[in-house]
Amino acid sequence: MISRKTKYALKALMYLARESDRGPVLISEISEEERIPKKFLESILVTLKNQGFLHSRKGKGGGYSLGKPPKEIIVGEVVRLLDGPFAPVPCVSETAYMKCTECNDENACGIRLVMKDVRDAIAGVLLSTTLADMIERVKETGKRNSGISHPKRGATNV
């Protein structure tokens, strides 16, 4: 499960990408339009700014704007920043490797091997998707006016 924090971050980024013509956008505008608690959003935006995803201007006429073009904002990097590593288990993380406390022999750990595949699968998707891609895909499905089909009851997969 991704946290609300990450969802809010992605929503804010998409909003800013869409409104990028207008110059700096107020926190309170994003907060209201995307229905994100203002103070909570503030802390998220600061985090995004510190990593260069956003740029801000203080004072009157200030606000937030994208720190780089939507094509250069990798969804996976945003997720990682706010939610932490993709790896379901710290011992297969590329950016935050840690020995599992409850693991005796790492090399003989089957869980590790499987979770490495999972981490790679997740990374494969998230690191190949940009903010621009996300926005593009929304536009496309909007045209087709259909969206993803809903699951039938009793489906076999999560």
Place this chain on the structure above:
Amino acid sequence: MISRKTKYALKALMYLARESDRGPVLISEISEEERIPKKFLESILVTLKNQGFLHSRKGKGGGYSLGKPPKEIIVGEVVRLLDGPFAPVPCVSETAYMKCTECNDENACGIRLVMKDVRDAIAGVLLSTTLADMIERVKETGKRNSGISHPKRGATNV
């Protein structure tokens, strides 16, 4: 991140698969060998039993054994049972679909589209791996006596 609960469950299942010749195995034996708090393990085993992954016998000479052959125990189903759905976002779950509370228009949600891909990627790995596969892979890497290579510092992926 997968929970300890799930890790413990998988460890217990692997242990039982390896010791399957000997008939029922005591909770306390699994607990000691795999260093899992006994009472905590108990509750996990009951959950696994209720889903048919395990079989138990009470009384003297009793204990736990696998409820079906290792080839029929899907890792993903165990994970799902203990950790919940794979989907990073409830609105793309196949087994536990729910509308996201903070989402206005589901069909125009870019996050949803990306997360659907992520969930499919995770499901792809976890539902195609069985307990038997895990055990087999451990044996193989054991032979090669190497295991997964550790990440270099400054690697680009998680």
Place this chain on the structure above:
DNA sequence: AAATAGTATACAAAGTTGGTAGACTTTGTG
């Protein structure tokens, strides 16, 4: 009947997440 072994229920400590409050700093404008 006695010992063995799993089952059920309730509770608790610690950590994480989501959110709030308030004071502070920076900047543009009259």
Place this chain on the structure above:
DNA sequence: CACAAAGTCTACCAACTTTGTATACTATTT
């Protein structure tokens, strides 16, 4: 310069989840 607008920093807190523990019970074999 003064004031208002806007982001920033620090601290806090309530709710929830995770990871356990304690206790009493039920079922089975010998």
